Amino acid sequence: MSADNSSNEQQKQHILDNFIAQAGLQSIADATKGHKTIATRAFKRGDTILSIHPLFSLPVRKNEDRDDDTPSDQQNKQQQETQPQDRCTHCFKTLPPKRRPRCSQCHTALYCSTRCLTDHWNARHYFECDPKNAENEAALEKAEAKIKPVYRPYLRMAAGVTRVLQNIKKQQQQQVPEWLRVQALAWDRLISHRSEHPKYLLKQYAEIANLIPQTPGSLVFLDPVDALCRFGCNNFAAFDDSGDQNLLQSTGHLCSPLVSLLLNHACLPNASFVYSAGGRQVVRALRDIAEGDEVTLAYIDGLKPRSERRKTLEAVYFFTCHCERCELCGSPRARMDALMDRSPQSDSAAHAIPHNLPTDYAQPPCADPWVTEVTHALLTLLASRSRHTHESKLETQMIDSAEPLDQRDLSFAAYRHWLECQDECLERISTGSADEDAHWHWSYVSALHVLAFYALVYPPFHPLVGRQCLLVAQLAWNSLQGSDSHKVNEKLGLSEGLVRNLAMAAQNVLEASGDLEEVMGGASATEKKIALLLSQIEYA
Numbered sequence: 001m002s003a004d005n006s007s008n009e010q011q012k013q014h015i016l017d018n019f020i021a022q023a024g025l026q027s028i029a030d031a032t033k034g035h036k037t038i039a040t041r042a043f044k045r046g047d048t049i050l051s052i053h054p055l056f057s058l059p060v061r062k063n064e065d066r067d068d069d070t071p072s073d074q075q076n077k078q079q080q081e082t083q084p085q086d087r088c089t090h091c092f093k094t095l096p097p098k099r100r101p102r103c104s105q106c107h108t109a110l111y112c113s114t115r116c117l118t119d120h121w122n123a124r125h126y127f128e129c130d131p132k133n134a135e136n137e138a139a140l141e142k143a144e145a146k147i148k149p150v151y152r153p154y155l156r157m158a159a160g161v162t163r164v165l166q167n168i169k170k171q172q173q174q175q176v177p178e179w180l181r182v183q184a185l186a187w188d189r190l191i192s193h194r195s196e197h198p199k200y201l202l203k204q205y206a207e208i209a210n211l212i213p214q215t216p217g218s219l220v221f222l223d224p225v226d227a228l229c230r231f232g233c234n235n236f237a238a239f240d241d242s243g244d245q246n247l248l249q250s251t252g253h254l255c256s257p258l259v260s261l262l263l264n265h266a267c268l269p270n271a272s273f274v275y276s277a278g279g280r281q282v283v284r285a286l287r288d289i290a291e292g293d294e295v296t297l298a299y300i301d302g303l304k305p306r307s308e309r310r311k312t313l314e315a316v317y318f319f320t321c322h323c324e325r326c327e328l329c330g331s332p333r334a335r336m337d338a339l340m341d342r343s344p345q346s347d348s349a350a351h352a353i354p355h356n357l358p359t360d361y362a363q364p365p366c367a368d369p370w371v372t373e374v375t376h377a378l379l380t381l382l383a384s385r386s387r388h389t390h391e392s393k394l395e396t397q398m399i400d401s402a403e404p405l406d407q408r409d410l411s412f413a414a415y416r417h418w419l420e421c422q423d424e425c426l427e428r429i430s431t432g433s434a435d436e437d438a439h440w441h442w443s444y445v446s447a448l449h450v451l452a453f454y455a456l457v458y459p460p461f462h463p464l465v466g467r468q469c470l471l472v473a474q475l476a477w478n479s480l481q482g483s484d485s486h487k488v489n490e491k492l493g494l495s496e497g498l499v500r501n502l503a504m505a506a507q508n509v510l511e512a513s514g515d516l517e518e519v520m521g522g523a524s525a526t527e528k529k530i531a532l533l534l535s536q537i538e539y540a
């Protein structure tokens with residue numbers, strides 16, 4: 001490396017280090033993880049650690065999760081059809097059927113409101129917008145139709161990130177905002193794990209890479225396969241905490257290299273992020289973090305059993321997790337993992353399932369009194385946690401004592417049961433075929449079980465808890481509405497558990513997103529009713 005290059009590199013590293021230091025963080029080399037980030041000051045639970053706009057983001061489109069290997073003719077036909085954008089480019093909420101403001105420069109970015117259009121422009125769209133984008137959009141759609149839906153976001157991300165990086169290069173340095181420069185510098189430093197990728201995936205990426213020249217701005221990516229590998233193991237899924245219908249599905253893709261570069265994974269992380277209404281990725285402390293502690297995020301759903309977590313982390317992020325939770329052996333936490341483990345080799349799983357567990361879902365699970373009892377106990381626990389309580393009694397007991405808790409075992413079984421039924425259940429919820437009273441009711445009960453588990457694993461303001469609370473509240477609302485809409489308030493008054501759920505939903509949504517009104521802005525009439533109810537409930 002020439003002296004010039006080396007001093008240039010040092011200068012870039014200096015900019016990056018300074019930005020990170022301002023956040024109270026330091027990135028240091030680590031023998032197994034590459035780098036890790038430690039806190040240089042203490043953070044209180046709930047504190048914002050980082051708040052930054054992503055380098056580029058994309059709302060999800062329908063069918064993007066489809067990865068069929070041998071599609072039928074019908075599926076093949078559907079796969080070929082690219083899906084129109086149906087979520088706001090900025091906040092990822094579902095677009096309203098009419099009045100969808102469009103960027104007047106590129107004519108392709110669609111928004112749910114003029115406010116989102118303005119906010120997006122002011123925050124970063126002016127940097128990624130390309131007046132030639134209408135032509136490029138057509139090229140992208142043509143290219144997209146040739147690849148599996150699951151890889152389409154990669155192509156769009158590649159095109160979008162390329163555009164931003166090119167525009168940064170064209171500008172005078174001082175015209176590029178600091179956060180954007182930092183995101184671009186972090187992009188250069190992202191790990192790609194290219195040599196560890198399986199052949200089939202590299203082949204897929206090579207096919208996508210061949211399509212990139214047909215799409216805008218291919219010049220910056222001298223090595224597009226490497227860039228696609230980086231997307232694969234560094235991107236974030238943004239989840240909906242807005243009250244939209246698909247509460248358990250991701251609503252957008254975020255390319256936010258700084259956050260990727262800084263935060264390693266842990267199965268019981270001390271930080272989490274939300275994609276906030278202002279279009280920022282906001283990382284917050286989930287627990288008190290002491291000076292010198294490593295700051296971590298969960299890359300995957302921490303409720304999954306250890307075997308599934310490891311499988312996903314190895315397949316997508318190319319490492320075997322040895323975090324504290326994965327390593328604890330014989331502890332109640334490990335026992336919890338074993339109980340939730342659905343692999344046939346797990347002998348502890350077999351005896352954890354009580355024989356009276358309902359196996360036929362046509363039977364509402366709440367017909368079993370123990371299910372209701374356990375759920376109630378856990379929800380009481382969740383409700384009793386205040387913002388300032390570090391950990392619940394039960395959670396502490398679980399971690400500290402080797403004493404088995406009967407109730408817990410039962411509810412693990414209920415969770416396992418829910419896992420087995422969740423696809424069917426979610427399909428009913430999302431397709432609206434849960435409109436019969438009974439369906440809403442047992443969808444509600446099932447969602448309660450999941451909530452109970454989230455309550456054990458996550459602190460109350462974790463976005464996953466918030467989302468699940470809201471889902472529970474919506475299902476409860478639908479279930480009540482279906483039965484007797486005139487007496488809803490009376491029923492709410494009678495059903496303490498439900499009032500608690502609603503209160504928790506409000507509290508969680510507020511804590512995760514700040515402003516209920518804003519969160520509920522694009523919501524349906526039913527959701528607005530829920531929001532109204534939520535705002536009237538006094539928290540215990």
Ligand SMILES: C[S@@+](CC[C@H](N)C(=O)[O-])C[C@H]1O[C@@H](n2cnc3c(N)ncnc32)[C@H](O)[C@@H]1O
Pocket residue numbers: 032033034035036189190191193233234260261262263264265266317318319320321322323
């Ligand atoms: C998003 S990057 C995080 C930044 C990365 N540590 C670096 O130095 O560039 C994700 C990669 O970090 C490494 N990593 C993250 N968490 C880890 C963990 N708990 N144990 C081992 N490696 C980890 C893996 O290589 C993973 O693919």
